[in-house]
Amino acid sequence: MDQQDYLDKLANLVIEFDDENITEACNDVLAAGIDPNTAILQGLAKGMQEVGVLYDQQEYGIPEVLLCADVLNMGMEILQKDIKKGEGSSLGRIVIGTVEGDIHSIGKNIVKLMLDVAGFQVIDLGEDVPSEDIISELNNGGADIVALSTMMTTSLGSMETIIKDVRAEFPDMKFLIGGASVTETAVKQFGAHGYAKNATEAVKVVRSMTS
Amino acid sequence: MYTVSPKEEIIAVLSGEDLGYFPRSIPVFTPVVDMMKIVNAYFPSANYNGQEMANLAVCSHSLAHWNATMIPWASTVEMEALGCEVINKEEDIAGYPQCKKNAFDDPFEVSIPEDILEKGSFPAVFEATRIAREQLDKEYQETIPIVSMFQGPFTIASYIVGVNKMFKYTIKDKERAAFVLDKVADLLIKYGNTMLESGGDLINMADPVAEGLMPRVFKDLVVPTYRKITESIEVKKIIHVCGRTQKIAPLLPETGFDAFSFDYPAIDVAFLKEALEGKMKLVGSVPTVTHFLEGKPQDVIDMSHWMIKSGVDLLSPSCGLPQYSPLENVKAIADAIEIWNSRKN
DSSP, X not given: OOHHHHHHHHHHHHHTTOTTTXXXXXXHHHHTTOOHHHHIIIIIHHHHHHHHHHHHTTSSOHHHHHHHHHHHHHHHHHHHTTSOTTOXXXXXXXXEEEBTTOOOOHHXXXXXXXXXXXXXXXXXXXXXXXXXXXXXXXXXXXXXXXXXXXXXXXXXXXXXXXXXXXXXXXXXXXEEEESTTOOHHHHHHHTOSEEESSHXXXXXXXXXXXX | OOOSOHHHHHHHHHTTOOOSSOOOOOOOOOOOHHHHHHHTOOTTGGGTOHHHHHHHHHHHHHTTOOSOEEEOOOTTHHHHHTTOEEEOOTTOTTOOOEEEEOSOSSGGGOOOOTTGGGSTTHHHHHHHHHHHHHHHXXXXXXXXXXXXXXXOHHHHHHHHXXXXXXXXXXXXXXXXXXXXXXXXXXXXXXXXHHHHHTTOOEEEXXXXXXXXXXXXXXXXXXXXXXXHHHHTOOSOEEEEOOSXXXXXXXXXXXXXXXXXXXXXXXXXXXXXXXXXXTSSEEEOOBOIIIIIITSOHHHHHHHHHHHHHHTOSBOOBSSSOOTTOOHHHHHHHHHHXXXXXXXXX
């Protein structure tokens, strides 16, 4: 097997959510002397990106995506042990959360996952997140983008408030917004910089916002 | 122009009869803040108090002329009674309760207590239905139908055992998934029939979480559960699933529901006309955010007319109304039907 075969196998195990063979496959990768960073990015993450495409095309549902993510995480755990600290590089730092007043998490978690595998460092503040938590995180570690999600129309006001509050402290911060109740009109009204309908689009928009 | 009452119209249309005009009942109602201010009944209280719930339910016709109403609106009624931790913010007069923590760790632990319909806000739902029935019948001479709404089995099952876990069980542990779905179906049959005994005329079951499923899982696990429910509830029944339902829609005629309330623009009318092959009626679907919340009354009217032209059998919002939608936009969908029928005749 050459390196590409090993990487393809990792990608396929993620796509097929094969939790029985992923541990052995990752150990084989390390035994073959393949760089663990390469194995993550061109094996596991590549597989997860394909999963994102299958989800967008409605070939996979949420159960499949969740199971693929489990296999991805199992693989990451093994491979990351062999990565020396500071060796991995990130395309940018994203602070993400579902806005205050809303505790829906599935969509936001899929966006987080896809940004993660695309090579961004994603800090997930969870759900029902107020302005203060975001500002505090930005004071600690900064960010290139703040990504906000809401499914409920009653939390749109909270999204607008967060953008206003964060902008008061970080005038140059860029905002990506999304979620079932968010429309292009809201993007203009709130002064956000990007809007994405789904996780794959979110990755594209974030790439263009950070390039 | 109208030959029968709105209540008779909706049942006739769902039975496949042609009225010769567009039916006036709009069967997917949730209250807006403008209504709350007028009748002085607000969330979260109105989701738990029968009288307040009834006062808001009646607004659907008294203030917006929808020729129908729907009770209840909170998606957490069943989950809360089953033991989920639900959060309400007292200061948020428009906010719906949200389910924060699941009630069971393992689906095999799920059991439905004998007295379940006495728990949580179930009694308030029955009381609201009785009061609204009495008030509507008195004021509008028994012409206005009440749609009794409950959450679907996949949505309830997901919240009571944990959404991510339930999704994974559908592939990795079907036995557990089927077990909890069956228990929930038993509850829904009991709940649905009690709502009807309290004064409901037809059923709307909303199963939003099922949108995340692919056809094989939907067919194996969810369709049999839906069938169990529909076979045990006699009246006309609508099913609502939000979002991208292209993959599961073709399976819906097997479920025993009479109509599909769909979510435009996530799914298109033309696609559904073909996928359902005339085996189910279509209910929908004026987009909630872009039209009711952000649009003007004329936008709602134009979209309503486009929906009618496209072939829906009953008009409704695409999902629950955004609570801050202006009342004039809410009224506009009913105006659209009157305009359509008057032009046609």
